[in-house]
Amino acid sequence: MSPRLRLALLGAALAGLLPGAVAVIRRLPEFGATIAAYGERINAIVPAERHVANMVSAINFDLRGLDTLGEEFMLLAAITGTVVLLRGRRGENTTDRAMRLPGRAILPRSEAVVLACRLAGPLLMMFGLYVVLHATVTPGGGFQGGVILASGTLLAYVGEGYAGWRDVIRSHWLDAMEGGGALLFALCGLAPMLTGAAFMQNVLPFGTFRDLFSGGLMLIENAGVALAVCGGFTQLFLEFLEETREAAGPEEPGEESA
Amino acid sequence: MSVFLPLIFLLTAASGTAVVLVRDPNRQIFAICANGLVLTILFTALQAPDVALSELAVGAAAVPLLFLVALMAVRAGKVERENGKGGDS
Numbered sequence: 548m549s550p551r552l553r554l555a556l557l558g559a560a561l562a563g564l565l566p567g568a569v570a571v572i573r574r575l576p577e578f579g580a581t582i583a584a585y586g587e588r589i590n591a592i593v594p595a596e597r598h599v600a601n602m603v604s605a606i607n608f609d610l611r612g613l614d615t616l617g618e619e620f621m622l623l624a625a626i627t628g629t630v631v632l633l634r635g636r637r638g639e640n641t642t643d644r645a646m647r648l649p650g651r652a653i654l655p656r657s658e659a660v661v662l663a664c665r666l667a668g669p670l671l672m673m674f675g676l677y678v679v680l681h682a683t684v685t686p687g688g689g690f691q692g693g694v695i696l697a698s699g700t701l702l703a704y705v706g707e708g709y710a711g712w713r714d715v716i717r718s719h720w721l722d723a724m725e726g727g728g729a730l731l732f733a734l735c736g737l738a739p740m741l742t743g744a745a746f747m748q749n750v751l752p753f754g755t756f757r758d759l760f761s762g763g764l765m766l767i768e769n770a771g772v773a774l775a776v777c778g779g780f781t782q783l784f785l786e787f788l789e790e791t792r793e794a795a796g797p798e799e800p801g802e803e804s805a
Numbered sequence: 806m807s808v809f810l811p812l813i814f815l816l817t818a819a820s821g822t823a824v825v826l827v828r829d830p831n832r833q834i835f836a837i838c839a840n841g842l843v844l845t846i847l848f849t850a851l852q853a854p855d856v857a858l859s860e861l862a863v864g865a866a867a868v869p870l871l872f873l874v875a876l877m878a879v880r881a882g883k884v885e886r887e888n889g890k891g892g893d894s
Binding site: 686701 | 855875
């Protein structure tokens with residue numbers, strides 16, 4: 548396609564789409580204006596009906612729980628696809644110890660990095676747990692908390708080196724977390740049906756408003772999401788690192804640092 | 806707030822442009838990181854703390870780390886190839 552033809556195509560597309568876009572943009576509410584209808588309805592329903600203070604969690608796990616179930620399996624599919632892609636050369640075999648790519652330089656870590664990671668790592672994990680547990684009370688939830696937890700495990704990698712990291716991380720556990728979290732979410736949808744309720748109907752007691760234990764079934768779904776996200780992201784890091792470390796050649800013993 | 810929001814918008818545009826204009830992949834990762842931080846501040850200023858937390862965790866920490874690791878992989882592959890020719894970078 549010649550540049551002139553491309554420009555002509557662009558011009559035709561702009562001529563076709565621009566009037567519609569302009570019309571829509573002109574009808575948009577002003578920046579900063581509140582779009583009241585749906586938000587106010589949610590604000591009215593959720594604290595009364597579900598005893599939940601964090602509306603976003605209530606939408607994600609209860610009112611539009613089915614969408615989150617779909618997202619959960621999208622995440623599962625995306626991570627499975629990435630893992631399959633990255634494992635291409637070395638197949639399904641996993642090792643329990645750190646492997647090393649021959650000829651790869653081992654960079655020493657400064658003591659400041661080790662200290663900072665040892666201090667920040669546990670604190671970050673604690674904050675991640677806090678964000679996960681308080682999903683129905685404060686901003687955050689399973690997804691955010693899960694990613695923070697996964698970042699915490701990565702601080703262990705930065706601070707302790709690859710061998711130390713691999714001593715803690717087990718690939719099979721990550722698989723179980725990832726799949727088990729998604730399974731837990733799906734079960735949360737199916738289990739209410741055993742009692743005669745609808746799919747993903749919130750049948751558990753709702754607890755007290757603004758309390759840690761509020762929201763009923765949402766807490767379990769939230770834990771499932773946290774497990775799946777934490778396991779999935781750590782699995783991603785692990786597979787990327789394994790790809791750089793493990794060579795097709797004969798295995799070499801683990802390294803001391805990285 | 807009236808000064809703060811436009812400032813953050815400008816910063817968002819600037820840091821986003823920086824991600825495109827920085828050509829060295831190593832620095833680009835840190836530009837993405839900075840862009841994620843600016844977006845986090847923007848979302849917090851617009852009173853969307855949930856989105857801000859997600860952006861902070863994914864955009865400013867997880868994705869740049871993944872890119873760093875992927876860059877490592879590319880470089881390791883380069884070492885493997887250049888070892889045959891005696892190179893060492």
